[in-house]
Amino acid sequence: MEEKKLSCLTETARNVRVGIIDAVYSASSGHPGGSLSVADILTYLYFEEMNIDPAKPDDPERDRFVLSKGHTSPALYSVLAHRGYFPVEDLKTFRKSDSYLQGHPDLKKTPGVDMTTGSLGQGVSAACGMALAAKLDKSPRRVYAVMGDGESEEGQVWEAAMFAAHYKLDNLCFVLDWNGLQIDGPIEEVMNPTPYREKFEAFGWNVTDADAHSFESLEAAFNTARACKGRPTVIIARSVKGKGVSFMENQVSWHGAAPNEEQYKTAIAELNA
C-alpha cells in the first residue's frame, strides 16, 4: 500500500476512534470495546473498498453494508460522519431521546445505514437477501456484513452461511471481527464457536484471514474476496477489543460501559498522542 494512502487511512481511523469515544462518553452508555475493534475494518470499507457516495445514500446501485453486530453502532456512526453522511458534531447526540443516532443502527433514522440491526444473527441474513437481489438484477454491486465472534453462536448465522453458499453469492463478503471476548467472558469459555476457518469452509465459503488493525492486510483480504467467483467470502479478522485505548484493550468490562470524565480525557489524550 502506498505510504500516502496508508497514512491517510491511519489518520481517518484515529479520528473515527475519537468519534467513538466522544459518542459513548456523551451518551454515558454504549459499546466501546467492539466499536474500537471494528474501527479499522469499517474505515477501510467506507474510505477504500465500497462503491458509495455520501451525497446519494439511497442510490440503488451503491454497494451495501450491514453491521450485523449492531451494538457497535458508534463505530458505524463515526465512520459515516467522517465520510460525510452527517455532521461529526452530531455523534455527541448518540443515544439521546431526540437523536437520529439510535443505540443500535436504524435505517429509517440515519442516512447511510443500509439495514436496521441490533438483534444478533439477523443482519447477515439481510445481507444475503441484498446479495441475492444484486444477482437477480445482474448488477455488479457488492454486499458487506460485519459480524461479531460471539454473534456466530446464533444459529441464524449458519442458516445464512448455508444460504449464501447454496446460491453462490460471490458478491457477498462477511467480515468476522474476532476480538475473542463476549459479555460473559472469553468466547472459548462462554460457548466456544471456533474453529471458524474449518466451519466456514465446511459450509462452502472462501475463507481468508486478516489482521483487523492492518490496512495492508485488510486490503489483501478484500481483494481476495473480490477475486473469488462462485462462492461467498468470509474474512476472519483477528482484532483487539478496545483497540487504541490502552486501558480498554482486551478488557471484557469495556464491552458495554462508558468512560467517566477522567477515563474519557485519558482515552482522548492517548488517541491524539
Place this chain on the structure above:
Amino acid sequence: MADKTATRESYGKALAELGDKYENLVVLDADLAAATKTGIFKKAHPDRFFDCGIAENNMIGVAAGLALSGKIPFASSFAMFAAGRSYEQVRNSVGYPHLNVKIGATHGGITVGEDGATHQCCEDFALMRVIPGMTVICPADDIEARGAVEAAIKYNGPVYMRFGRMAVPNVHTADYKFEIGKGVLLRDGADVTIIANGVEVSEALAAAEMLSGEGIDAAVVNMATIKPLDGELVLKMAKKSGAIVTAEEHSVIGGLGSAVAEYLGETYPTPVYKVGVKDVFGRSGPAKELLSLFGLDAKAIYEKAKEAAERKR
C-alpha cells in the same frame, strides 16, 4: 354446496399469475412449497423462486434484504413457523424498519387437522397484530385470497397473510374487490352481528341461517383485515345490533375478538362474545371434526349469537 378451494391454493395460483404482471415479485419458501402452494409459482417463475431450506429465520432476513433492494418478496411457511418461530425476525428485521415484506403463512388454525397441536398455530393474529405498522389479513375464500395477494403487492409495507389448509366455499361473488382495512357486510341484521374471518365466515353465514329460523335477525361481517381494523363498520354494527359475536380460528386471546372488543371498549361499549379456540392447544383429527370439537362450527356460533341476542332483552 358450491365448489370449495383451500385459500393456500388460491395463494399459490395468485402468486403465479401475478408474477407475470409484477416483475419484482420474488417468492421464498422454507421447504414447504408443495404444501404452501408456492410450488405453483416456482413452476411458472423458477428464476424468481428461492427455497431457503428448513431455516425460516434466515428466510425472513433474506426477505428483508430483498425488499431493501426493490424486490417484493413473499416469504412463505406454515403460520406456526412464519409467525411463531420467526417472530423476532419479523419484529426486528421487517416490522421495525417497516420493510415491504409480505409473509404468506399457510396452515393457520386447527383445520391443519391430523398434524396436531405442534402445527396448529392459533396465536399468529395476536403475535403479528402487536407489531407496530404490521397489516394482518386472513381471507375467507378463494376470491378474497386472490384479491388480498394483489392488494398486498400494491401496498408498500409489511403484510402478514394467513391462508388455510382446508377447502372452503366461496362467500363472495367474482366481482368482489378486496380492500385492505375494509370489512364487508355479507348479511344485514338487527339483533346481533357476527364478525368473522377466514374459515369462520362460511360457518357464520350458516349460523345466521339457523338463527333466522328462530326469528333472530343476525348480521354477518367478513373482517378479513384484523389490522388495521375497520372500526367504522364495527361501530356501525354495534350501534345497529347492540351485540357482537366474533368468530375466528384463533385463540380467543389476542385475535379478531380482542381487536373488536378493544375498539368498542373505547368507542361504544357493547357486549362482545368470542367464538375461538379457548386458550387451549389443538389436537390431531380431521379438520371438520376439529371445528366442532373446539367449538368453532356453525352450531357454536349459533349458540353464542343466540345467547348474545337473548341477553340483550
